[in-house]
Each structure stands twice: as C-alpha cells, then as structure tokens.
Amino acid sequence: MLATETVENYLKAIYLLQREAAADEAPMGQIAAALGVTTGTATSMVKKLVAAKLARHERFGGVRLTTKGTRAALDILRRHRLVETFLVDTLGLDWSVVHDEAERLEHAISPMVLDALDRHLGRPAFDPHGDPIPRADGALQESEAMPMSELGSGDAARLVRVLDQRGESLRFLRASGLKVGATLRVVAIEPGAGVMRIRPDGGSVVSMSTTAASRVLVRLTRGRH
Amino acid sequence: MLATETVENYLKAIYLLQREAAADEAPMGQIAAALGVTTGTATSMVKKLVAAKLARHERFGGVRLTTKGTRAALDILRRHRLVETFLVDTLGLDWSVVHDEAERLEHAISPMVLDALDRHLGRPAFDPHGDPIPRADGALQESEAMPMSELGSGDAARLVRVLDQRGESLRFLRASGLKVGATLRVVAIEPGAGVMRIRPDGGSVVSMSTTAASRVLVRLTRGRH
DNA sequence: AGCATAAGTTTGACGACTCAAACTCTAGGA
DNA sequence: TCCTAGAGTTTGAGTCGTCAAACTTATGCT
Numbered sequence: 001m002l003a004t005e006t007v008e009n010y011l012k013a014i015y016l017l018q019r020e021a022a023a024d025e026a027p028m029g030q031i032a033a034a035l036g037v038t039t040g041t042a043t044s045m046v047k048k049l050v051a052a053k054l055a056r057h058e059r060f061g062g063v064r065l066t067t068k069g070t071r072a073a074l075d076i077l078r079r080h081r082l083v084e085t086f087l088v089d090t091l092g093l094d095w096s097v098v099h100d101e102a103e104r105l106e107h108a109i110s111p112m113v114l115d116a117l118d119r120h121l122g123r124p125a126f127d128p129h130g131d132p133i134p135r136a137d138g139a140l141q142e143s144e145a146m147p148m149s150e151l152g153s154g155d156a157a158r159l160v161r162v163l164d165q166r167g168e169s170l171r172f173l174r175a176s177g178l179k180v181g182a183t184l185r186v187v188a189i190e191p192g193a194g195v196m197r198i199r200p201d202g203g204s205v206v207s208m209s210t211t212a213a214s215r216v217l218v219r220l221t222r223g224r225h
Numbered sequence: 226m227l228a229t230e231t232v233e234n235y236l237k238a239i240y241l242l243q244r245e246a247a248a249d250e251a252p253m254g255q256i257a258a259a260l261g262v263t264t265g266t267a268t269s270m271v272k273k274l275v276a277a278k279l280a281r282h283e284r285f286g287g288v289r290l291t292t293k294g295t296r297a298a299l300d301i302l303r304r305h306r307l308v309e310t311f312l313v314d315t316l317g318l319d320w321s322v323v324h325d326e327a328e329r330l331e332h333a334i335s336p337m338v339l340d341a342l343d344r345h346l347g348r349p350a351f352d353p354h355g356d357p358i359p360r361a362d363g364a365l366q367e368s369e370a371m372p373m374s375e376l377g378s379g380d381a382a383r384l385v386r387v388l389d390q391r392g393e394s395l396r397f398l399r400a401s402g403l404k405v406g407a408t409l410r411v412v413a414i415e416p417g418a419g420v421m422r423i424r425p426d427g428g429s430v431v432s433m434s435t436t437a438a439s440r441v442l443v444r445l446t447r448g449r450h
Numbered sequence: 451a452g453c454a455t456a457a458g459t460t461t462g463a464c465g466a467c468t469c470a471a472a473c474t475c476t477a478g479g480a
Numbered sequence: 481t482c483c484t485a486g487a488g489t490t491t492g493a494g495t496c497g498t499c500a501a502a503c504t505t506a507t508g509c510t
Contacts, residue, residue: 006497028458041498043459048496060458060505090315091341101338108329116316231467253488266468268489273466285475285488 003052005107008076009035010045011054014063015073025062071138078134079106081127082117088128089121095128095179096170129170130161130180130217145217149196149210156185157218164215173216177203183221228277230332233301234260235270236279239288240298250287296363303359304331306352307342313353314346320353320404321395354395355386355405355442370442374421374435381410382443389440398441402428408446 013034017026032042046063049055054069065073083102087093093101109117115136118124125141127133134140145160159182162173177200178184187197187205196213199205208216238259242251257267271288274280279294290298308327312318318326334342340361343349350366352358359365370385384407387398402425403409412422412430421438424430433441 004496029456037497038499039458040460040500045497087338087341091338091345093337093341097337101335104333104335105330105338108333110326110329112318112322113312113316113326113330116312116318120316229466254486262467263469264488265470265490270467 006045007049007052007054008072008107010042010049011065011069011073012076012080014049014055014065015070015077018064021062023062025064027062031063074134074138074140076106078136079109079114081131081133082114082121082124083109084127084129085121085124085133086117089124094171094174096167096174098128099165099167126161126180128180129165130159143217143219145219147214148198148208148216148218149214151186151196151218151220153186153189156183156221158183158221159216160219161217162215163217164212169212169215176200176206178206178216184218231270232274232277232279233297233332235267235274236290236294236298237301237305239274239280239290240295240302243289246287248287250289252287256288299359299363299365301331303361304334304339306356306358307339307346307349308334309352309354310346310349310358311342314349319396319399321392321399323353324390324392351386351405353405354390355384368442368444370444372439373423373433373441373443374439376411376421376443376445378411378414381408381446383408383446384441385444386442387440388442389437394437394440401425401431403431403441409443 010031013031014026017030017034018024021027028042028046029039031046032039035042037045046055046057049063049069050057053066054072055063055065057063080102083105084095084098087098087101088095118136124133126143130143132141132143143160148157148159151157159178159180162170162180164170173179176198178198182200184198184200187199189196191210194210195207196210197205197207198213235256238256239251242255242259243249246252246255253267253271254264256271257264260267262270271280271282274288274294275282278291279297280288280290282288305327308330309320309323312323312326313320343361349358351368355368357366357368368385373382373384376382384403384405387395387405389395398404401423403423407425409423409425412424414421416435419435420432421435422430422432423438
C-alpha cells in the first residue's frame, strides 16, 4: 500500500495540517516545518506523493490528500494513538513523553501487532490526550467539545481533550491536576490580561492564557445561563 | 553512541555469527547472507564499522567486533529479546512470528521505553525461545544446556532453549508440544536414518532429524547411566 | 499601479545504502 | 608446483531523502 517511513510522516503531517487549516489545505511551508526539513525538500516529496496518487497539489498552492492518502494517514494516526495509549496505560509512562516515543514506534508496528495491541488495550476509542483513535476501517469519531477559552466565569466543565501536545504544555497541565476526564470550574476571567483562572476539582486555582486555554477542549457540565 | 538502523543490523548479525563460528570470526559471505545483501555491500559496510571502531577486519579475513561493537550488539540483542518476550507474554502472539516483528521494533525502542518494558515484564532473564536477555549493563548469562541430539535412548530432559528460530521450525515444535520448559523423554534413536523419536510429557511421540534436534537445547533430568 | 517581501520551486550536490560486474586473493587438489 | 574454484574486494552507477542557493510567483502595502 504505502511506502517508506518518510512518506508516512509526510502523510500524517499533511493530514493534521489540513484539519487545522481554514482552506482545508496544508501550506507547503508548514509541512516543511512540521517535518523539520527545508521547503525545497517538502516540495519535492509532495511531488512524489502526487505521483503516487496520495495527494493533490498545484504549483504555489496548498496540498490536499486524496482519498487514498487520507486513508493511509488515518492508518498511521491509528498506530500512533494506539501506541501512545499503550505507553501510558500499560507501561505507565507520562503523557508528556509518549508523543515522541510513539513517533518512532508507529512505523514499526505491523497489522498483526497492531491488532493484538488494540485487543490488549480493550479497543480504546480515545488516546491519553483525548484524541480519537481511528478504527481499523478508517472511521474516526471526533468528540463534541468546545475550547476551554469559551467558558464563562462560574462554568463547570469536564476536560475531554488536549490539542497542544508539546511536553512542556502537558507537564503544566498534569502538574495543575488538569488531565483528561477531570472536572473543573472557571473561577475568573480577565479579558484585559488575556488570562483565565481555573480550579480543577480537588486542586488549587491555576492561571492560563486564553491562547493556551483555547487548545484545551472541554464539555460543559453546568453553564452559567 | 551508534548510528543507523542498518549499522545496528550489521552489528547484531556479526555478533551472532561470531558466537557460532569456530574461529570466533564472522565470514563476510555469511554476514551478507544474514542481511540479505551482496557480499560487496557487506564489505563496504564493514569498512564503515571498522572506521567507527566497532569492528576489526583485515582484507580477505573474518570480521570481529571490538569491545565497543560487542557492547552495542548486546544492547540491540537486549531490545530484540525484550520485545519478543513482550509480544508473547503481554500481547499473546505466537512465538513463531515474534522474531520478524521484533526485528522491526527493536530499532524504535528508546532507553526509556525499554526500561519500562523490562519493568512491566518483571525483568525477565530469558526470552520465549530460551535465549538469555542481556542486562542493561551488557552482562549475559548463557544457560547450561546440551543439544537434544546428544541424548541417549530413555533419557529424560527439560527443553531450555531453541536455537533455530525460523517460523517453520517453531511451528513444528509448538505443534508437537515441545516448548521451552516442557519435559520430554527419548523413546528411540535410529542413527542410520539420522532420526530420533521423542515423547513430550503429555503429548505423543514425534520424530525429528538429528540435525533439527541439535538445534534444540535441553537439560538432562534423568540419564540412562 | 508598482514593488518589496514572503512563499514556493528548481537545480546541483551530497551521504547512506545498495547492486552488478569486473577484478583479486586464498586454499586445496592434481 | 601450479592452477582453479570459491570467497572477498573494488568500481561505477542508481535510489532515497536531504540541503543550499538561485530563481519564480503571489501578495499586500503605499
């Protein structure tokens, strides 16, 4: 089906950037940045993906995966997220380190090992960061959630997903008692300072920038309305 | 410390061939065969290992790892065997398939994951084939054992290690009830035919060539003397 | 409209790993 | 001793993924 480890990385990066981008297209520069290569390198690799019918691209435009490319990207994402779940649930590693580890392991997992892993973990639907794990057939169920930054003062909510998976951010959240599944309450909002104050249940109040809060997704349990 | 996946594969192959070879040197042709490359390729890679002080080699001679190379090879072997143990013990895969899977995974395991895996498995000393797992410091304890081919008629023994790890051989052994830890008895030996007949405890008699039997190691529990 | 700047593309080169094929050495008969 | 078969080496070339640097296009500001 698909080829090298490098190709897998490009597909995954394009897939994720496409989800984020407004135009549903991944800009070449961001693909390059995501992979840590020069834009020239990204351009020539994308050319290869296009030749393999994994992506579409026109000169000076954005990159978009084909159905085939999307299917392959979801397969990689499935491997990545199952491996992360395994590293946290079975091996007990901290969620702030598993992303990088999974990045390496995801390419070495065969379908047989993947299925055994899935079974061992009880066929989980979400990984430790709350990201949905694509099913083997490529189905992906995003969970309903809103950015924590949109909560109002006094709102109570449950944390369901963390989008920013840099180790630094994850360590801050864990240290604050903000993990997936935790409930919390908005104590105060200071729009001028761009800061909100949050109290996780059973923890003490922490301050977060609105920007950081916008990358944490929650589900409202009791609104202020 | 060490470099690419390819280099790791060469080191592991040389280490294993060196153990087997009479002269404690790995012949170039066998290195090439083990890695599935031409001898020309092996020659040039070995040249690189020598430049990195991982191996010694003189023109038209055999290859021998340096202390540094041996240390690196043991590290890879540790990863390989721990992964195999994990695949069998935790994920429940059959021992006839885990070798190839571990071959891919061993290169993607970081020290942190390796240690977590080791802890999760209870710091095992042997893998599912009975091969000793090198310790993190490079210590390796070979178990005392003799080839099953050296048993005499009527001898009882426990199977402690399987050297031939091709899927075909392992499937035969498993189907016969001959797994690591099993006890067995030699029913008959027919030197002319080069065949011995074995009865695993709780199983029925199976025939094996002396050659195949020589690659199965046992510990005598009751001799015929 | 005109132009500077940011974004993307192309080109030429390189390192890692590989092969095929020509070549060289070693060792074991006759 | 000589010669040859087998093992090993060398050379030239190719693929993959990468970079640096020269070049092209698009965009947004004045």
